Amino acid sequence: MSLVRPASASEPAAPRAAARAATRQAPLALLVGLAVFVACLAWMPSLMDRLDPLTGDEPFYVMTGISLIEDGDLDERNNYEARHFDRFYPVPGIARDGWPGFPDPLPPHASQTDRDGLYSKHGPGMALLVAVPFAAGGRPLVLLVLAGVAAAAAGNATALAARFAAAPIAAAVGLALALTNPMASFSLLIFPEMSAALCVTYAVRRLLAPANSVWQWFAIGAAAAALPWLHYRLAPVSVVLVALAVWRHRRALIGRSGLAALALPIPAALVLGGWYVYLYGGPLPPSSDHAGFSGPADSVNNFFGTFLDQQWGAFVHNPLLLLAAAAFVPFLAHRPKDAATLLAVVLPYLALVVTYRVWWGEWNPPARYLTDVVPLAAAPLAWWLGRIRRAVAWPVLAAFAAPGLLVMAGFVADPQRMYNHPDGSSSLFELWQARTGLALTEWVPSFVFYSAAPVGERVFASAVLVGLLAVLPAVAMVLVDGASDDESAAGDG
Numbered sequence: 001m002s003l004v005r006p007a008s009a010s011e012p013a014a015p016r017a018a019a020r021a022a023t024r025q026a027p028l029a030l031l032v033g034l035a036v037f038v039a040c041l042a043w044m045p046s047l048m049d050r051l052d053p054l055t056g057d058e059p060f061y062v063m064t065g066i067s068l069i070e071d072g073d074l075d076e077r078n079n080y081e082a083r084h085f086d087r088f089y090p091v092p093g094i095a096r097d098g099w100p101g102f103p104d105p106l107p108p109h110a111s112q113t114d115r116d117g118l119y120s121k122h123g124p125g126m127a128l129l130v131a132v133p134f135a136a137g138g139r140p141l142v143l144l145v146l147a148g149v150a151a152a153a154a155g156n157a158t159a160l161a162a163r164f165a166a167a168p169i170a171a172a173v174g175l176a177l178a179l180t181n182p183m184a185s186f187s188l189l190i191f192p193e194m195s196a197a198l199c200v201t202y203a204v205r206r207l208l209a210p211a212n213s214v215w216q217w218f219a220i221g222a223a224a225a226a227l228p229w230l231h232y233r234l235a236p237v238s239v240v241l242v243a244l245a246v247w248r249h250r251r252a253l254i255g256r257s258g259l260a261a262l263a264l265p266i267p268a269a270l271v272l273g274g275w276y277v278y279l280y281g282g283p284l285p286p287s288s289d290h291a292g293f294s295g296p297a298d299s300v301n302n303f304f305g306t307f308l309d310q311q312w313g314a315f316v317h318n319p320l321l322l323l324a325a326a327a328f329v330p331f332l333a334h335r336p337k338d339a340a341t342l343l344a345v346v347l348p349y350l351a352l353v354v355t356y357r358v359w360w361g362e363w364n365p366p367a368r369y370l371t372d373v374v375p376l377a378a379a380p381l382a383w384w385l386g387r388i389r390r391a392v393a394w395p396v397l398a399a400f401a402a403p404g405l406l407v408m409a410g411f412v413a414d415p416q417r418m419y420n421h422p423d424g425s426s427s428l429f430e431l432w433q434a435r436t437g438l439a440l441t442e443w444v445p446s447f448v449f450y451s452a453a454p455v456g457e458r459v460f461a462s463a464v465l466v467g468l469l470a471v472l473p474a475v476a477m478v479l480v481d482g483a484s485d486d487e488s489a490a491g492d493g
């Protein structure tokens with residue numbers, strides 16, 4: 001007689017792993033989110049002093065919010081005529097710590113509509129988020145709301161990481177991403193990036209889960225529905241999320257779960273599409289509102305500039321993202337279905353934004369358009385760090401996170417350093433160069449068409465990146481294969 005328990009009587013390994021992942025996600029997400037919220041509170045006074053008045057796209061979302069609250073419409077002509085921007089602009093001539101100058105009057109970001117009136121070219125979603133807080137408590141209350149969004153995005157990135165790694169690694173990855181550019185840079189700015197990052201990360205995290213409740217399906221649908229309202233470039237991401245839901249959970253979407261998932265996306269899409277038809281005579285705003293698109297050769301330049309540009313490059317300001325890209329190769333080899341889910345979200349979105357003529361987003365911190373998908377890097381990064389030897393994982397994470405933390409420390413010390421005129425020279429690097437004597441501004445080229453470095457310099461930098469993306473994934477794969485089963489078990493969640 002055999003004394004071995006039948007396999008059918010034991011709990012399968014996959015549900016056990018899923019259960020372990022679920023139990024560690026919530027407390028980790030809460031702790032990391034709380035830490036990020038406190039960090040935002042600590043940064044808030046300095047940011048308000050040094051970024052006074054509002055700059056970039058921020059004042060235009062606030063002006064739309066004022067129109068919504070006070071007029072109940074989106075026609076802002078009367079609001080600009082009444083100089084409602086004086087409510088968040090300082091009195092000219094008063095000494096302050098903020099910008100040395102600002103346009104007066106504020107020139108609106110008007111869209112080219114078929115309707116009479118003045119309508120913002122920016123999506124209405126962000127204005128809807130900040131309208132009530134600004135009316136109730138001005139910019140300070142808006143920043144508290146944005147800090148909550150940043151904390152939620154950080155918590156969701158951590159919960160995503162906890163699906164693939166043990167708690168210490170997941171928390172470290174979540175914090176490292178949340179406290180570096182671009183997530184930290186946009187955490188207290190009135191831009192749609194962090195709100196979009198929260199929506200994308202939550203939806204993908206739940207789609208990677210083995211099952212969802214009816215209310216979770218409703219929240220997934222709400223996240224997908226909100227994206228086009230934040231910016232219409234995110235509409236394809238919403239479509240991809242719907243397709244992924246069908247691919248991964250088609251049986252679960254029969255009945256109440258399916259109705260819950262579609263409860264908001266369908267009416268939200270109809271209302272937004274109807275609004276665009278009303279304004280423009282078609283379902284999309286004109287591309288001229290956002291400077292249009294590039295041809296194939298320029299799009300290749302834009303792709304490498306997105307990662308390597310001295311003023312706006314993602315890898316330049318946060319090498320941790322380069323490590324995540326390298327870790328994705330072994331992640332794809334070992335978790336192909338999960339990796340395919342991430343690729344389905346990131347690749348079409350990246351292919352779209354690199355075709356933008358103004359691919360860097362203009363007057364804003366680095367890697368603006370990547371912010372929306374950066375938290376997804378938590379999955380391959382945490383999985384890989386959880387699968388290699390601990391004696392290697394922690395030093396590697398520290399080495400790749402440290403430069404990004406140093407960059408962000410420079411931004412926190414002087415938030416104006418996050419912004420650059422497209423002259424090819426980083427404001428932050430200029431400061432470091434003056435203090436160290438190192439020719440930092442000569443090491444990294446500019447890919448922006450206003451101030452592009454010579455073709456040879458850009459090609460050389462791009463070739464170096466291609467080489468790194470060939471070597472680093474190979475090393476990452478070797479480190480995974482070289483780890484023992486005991487050391488890599490934590491990465492199987």
